[in-house]
Amino acid sequence: MKTGKRIVAVLLTATLLLCLGGCFGGGEDAAVTVRYLNFKPEIADKYQELANIYEQKTGVKVVVETAANNTYEQTLAAKMSTDEAPTLFQINGPRGYANWADYCADLSQTQLYQHLTDKTLAVKAGDKVVGIPYVVEGYGIIYNKAITDKYFALADRKTGFSSMEEVNNFNEFKALVEDMQANAEALGIKGVFASTSLKAGEDWRWQTHLANLPVYYEFTKNKVDLTSDAVGEIAFEYAPQFKNVFDLYTDNSVTEKKLLGSKTVMDSMAEFALEQCAMVQNGNWAWSQIADVAGNKVKAENVRFMPIYMGIEGEESQGLAVGTENFYAINAKATEEQQKAAADFIYWLYSDEQAKKYVTEEFGFIAPFDTFGEANRPADPLAGQVMDWMNKEGITSVPWQFTLFPSARFKEDFGASLLKYVQGSKDWDTVVRDTVDGWKKESSAAAL
Secondary structure, three states: OHHHHHHHHHHHHHHHHHHHHHOOOOHHHHHOEEEEEEOOHHHHHHHHHHHHHHHHHHOOEEEEEEOOOOOHHHHHHHHHOOOOOOOEEEEOOHHHHHHHHHHEOOOOOOHHHHOEOOHHHOEEEOOEEEEEEOOEEEEEEEEEHHHHHHHHOOOOOOOOOOOHHHOOOHHHHHHHHHHHHHOHHHHOOOOOEOOOOOOOOOOHHHHHHHHHHHHHHHHHHOOOOOOOHHHHOOOOOOHHHHHHHHHHHHHOEOOOHHHHHHOOHHHHHHHHHOOOOOEEEEEOOHHHHHHOOOOOOOOHHHEEEEOOOOOOOOHHHEEEEEEOOOEEEEEOOOOHHHHHHHHHHHHHHOOOHHHHHHHHHHOOOEOOEOOOOHHHOOOOHHHHHHHHHHOOOOOEEEEOOHHHOOOHHHHHHHHHHHHHHHHOOOOHHHHHHHHHHHHHHHHHHHHO
């Protein structure tokens, strides 16, 4: 009898221990560890602070490991082949996905993806969502509202616009710019646009950022699979539209065309800051470049963004060029439980009030999720403008696809061609032909 009671007691004790481990709020989830390979060394400590907070709140441990600068791909390759492979990692876009396709789980049913403001920004493979952007930047045409308002107050202006919000296509924009240029003296400016910086190494706003738009529209029109070899060629179908806006910049500028080869980005930002011009193409990072100029005259409340209109059909609904090279991916080789834990963690990062404060204030991120409202608005006026444009009803952002450009050499050659064009030593047809040939050549070389 005593032996029987002892056996029952042991069984009851074992059952109680099992229940303590699995019945009262911990269980299997508490045993899960999320391993995150972080891309950004500058915020590694802040990520660790958040991981500690998350563990305290949920019992789920998050191990943050950080790759050194410029070693992420090598570190990821080394980690993936070990028992400590990351559950959560990063890809830099469609090209990054092509390298890690076997390890990228479908994130289309995750909570974080459901709250992505513009789902065209995600990396997709067929019907699968394989990368969710977690921070974005945006670029377009920055304008000084004080100067445009001064133009709208002119009694003898030739356009009927009364605000910049009424301008939403290239033909309207061209009419506005050319009339502003004709009234430059009355507006107190040297030209509508800041200098188009075409000095070697300073031309990325044109050979990369501006070029992104025609490439995006061409790939979209032709339904090109961005993870396939089809991106190895372009026809530069929208070269006329690129030329439209590039000519508008250089024909209505502070600086004469033949001098643009000596101009830098900082030259153009100083021209804008000193109100020598009304507009400049750049991104949300430009506010510090404006505000830090000695003698800056531009007030934060007057710094505004508008899209880059080129004359492409349907551009009335186009927003800013918004994108990133930072996409969360979840390891498809991890267990289902681990994958869910990783998905839960990243959703918490962008939905919990304490975590969102880190994202906005400590990381300095523009978060592309509808969980962020006015309370989470960035202090930077241009970053706030990016958020506003992303949230406009009926407006679609232009994704960054310059990660698909075949090489640095291609971009350098394209920039050099643009300089020769404005200086008059290369005609536009030759620029187009050299661009198409250069893309194909550099893509072929990269594939070897």
